[in-house]
Amino acid sequence: MRYILSLLTISLFFTSCKNEGRDTQAEEAITENDSKTEIIQKETDNTGIDITPISHATAVINWGDATFYIDPVGGAAAFKGVEKPDFILITDIHGDHMSAETLQSLDLEGTDIIVPQAVKDELPTEMSNNLRTLDNGGTTRVLDFYIQAIPMYNLPEDPEGYHPKGRGNGYVVERNGIKLYIAGDTEDIPEMRNLKDINVALVPMNLPYTMTVEDAADGVLAFTPKKVIPYHFRGQDGFADVEKFKKLVNAGNKDIKVKILEWYPEKEK
Incomplete structure (x- = not known):
């Protein structure tokens, strides 16, 4: 009888420990969820596209087993601890891109850099072996990614404007039927x-360089x-109202998910 009672006591002890562990984990999960805000540091979903903002227009994209950079600026320190890119996309000649x-x-040995001609003209000639020029409407393939250059420009069209048509590239990157749109300026x-059929879109909104939140x-x-x-939303008069952008989009179509990432860490300081 003592042996049976001992076994029951031990069983109750381990059951209690397991339940306590589950309760603690549940409490931690609830606390973690409650502490989340709309501004997050990166975004991953069932597309397999993991977007980590660096700053403003610069981001690191992990997509399955591949990594690529968008408009890398900020020096090597901005990419410390980040995987080497399989390729790079550059949209325009301005210093924030x-x-x-x-x-x-950066260590870019064997890395293709997709650029518009205007960017190639601005970069040192010793980088030519890395550069692959793509004009508006053109397409290329890197690994199993299909990349199309999409026009990006200001309205009304003005050859002397901030972003004349034909100079810079937005990009649609497609892999296995999933499409990422990087709008550029x-x-x-x-x-x-x-x-x-765009799955994920990065869209700018800052005056006077791109467009209003409403547009x-x-x-x-x-x-x-x-x-x-929303990205690239710092303008001459501060930051665009991305919360208003989210409300406008969801008021027009509740099925479009709007995610606000932390593109400007200094903004919260």
Whole structure:
């Protein structure tokens, strides 16, 4: 009888420990969930696209077993601890998108850098072996990614404007039927409105360089990506109201997910 009672006591002890562990884990999960805000440091979903903002227009994309950078600026320190890129996309010649110093500070041996011709013209000639030029409307393939250059420009069109048509590239990156749209410095242009079947879109909104929050929302509602992430939203007068952008998009189409990532860590300081 003592033996049976001992076994029962031991069994109750371990059951209690297991339940206590589960309760603690549940409490931690609840606390963690309660502490989350709309501003998060990176975004991953069932597309397999993991977006980690670096700053403003610069990001690291992990997509399955591949890594690529968008508009790398900020020097080598900005990419410390980040995987070496399989390729790089550069959208325009401005300093918040193109930095020869940053590119030269990184290990880019064997890395293709997809650029518009205007960017190639600005980069050092010793980088030519890495560069692959793509004009608006052109396509190329890197690994199993299909990359299309999409126009990006200001409205009304002005050859002397911040972003004249034909100089820079937005990009649609496609892999296994999943499409990521990187708009670059653009306004609510027809080429963006006519996009189809976009899973994730990075869309800018900052005056006077790109477009208003309202125009950005209208453009997104026209091409209806499954998910949209505002980026490049610091302008001459501070930061665009990305919460307003989210409300406008969801008021027009509740099925479009809007995610706000932390592109400006210094903003919260």
